[in-house]
Amino acid sequence: MKIHRLKCWPEYYQAIIDGKKKFEYRINDRIFRVGDMLRLEEWDPKAEYTDRACAVSVDYIFPVADQHVIMSITLQSLGVRDTESDKPEEKMSEPLTCCHCEKLVMRYSCIGCKAVVCGECLRDNPFCPNCGSSDEEN
Secondary structure, eight states: OOEEEEEEOHHHHHHHHTTOOOEEEEEOTTOOOTTOEEEEEEEETTTEEEEEEEEEEEEEEEEETTTEEEEEEEEEEEEEOOOSOSOHHHHHSSOEEOTTTOOEEOSOOOTTTOOOOBHHHHHHOSBOTTTOOBGGGO
């Protein structure tokens, strides 16, 4: 499994968080594989990076013309953008346990209390099971 750090425009980021966008269309310059994790960091072309980030898993890859791929993705967790590390892949490689269901997830947490929360728990309820905050409140 490889972790890919990618920019994601706000309207697409929000659609992923809301569960409406379940695919990612990209140039396959990183050699994406099923099972990889994408660390999508919200990036506004007018203001650059925001502090929002999420982790999605790559479930299926459909190759299309000109070395592009469409990847089926599943939201795994929400978090904040890591601005302290030049190598976020090293920080993200250690699996942690969701504070609600104890499923192993990558290093992402609730923006409110910093608890680790998996994507499945957030899909069922957009509020953190630990502190009750939502990604939209911060």
